[in-house]
Amino acid sequence: MLTKLEKAIDTWGGSSKIVDQWLDNRRQLLINYCQLAGLPPYSNDTGTLPEEAHIKHFCGLLMDYVSAGHFEVYDQVASACEKSGEKSRQLAKELLPKINLSTDLALDFNDQYTNGIDDEQMLRLDQDLSKLGQAMEERFELEDRLLDTLHQGLETTAT
Known part of the structure; x- marks a missing residue:
């Protein structure tokens, strides 16, 4: 996952302060x-x-990461998709519901592990982390597709 992140930074880094902060x-x-x-x-x-x-x-x-995506970055992506045409709009409509699945899992994980942790939860931590990690890896791939759309939209508006 860290290797894919470095590729994302190389590809989209510097295109937007919000995107740079989000990737960080x-x-x-x-x-x-x-x-x-x-x-x-x-x-x-x-x-x-x-x-x-x-x-x-x-x-x-x-x-913080999940919130920044939903309340900052995805808005930029939606705007870029509107400018880039129907194919981009359709991609955003397709990907955002899939990303929301991992948001629900992240919220559940947060709820389980921030309100006091008992021994039973600690025994499930590895399993819960594994499930969360798989969901986040899928999310990162979907987000990277959105970032690519955003980047293409920014290039289109710059020319």
């Missing part, structure tokens, strides 16, 4: 996800569970 937020989210999940290069060889404060910090980053 994605980087922070992915780094914290890898740390929390004990994925390389942040492997957890001690076998200890993460601290509740780290889980809550991750949830905050997750909510």
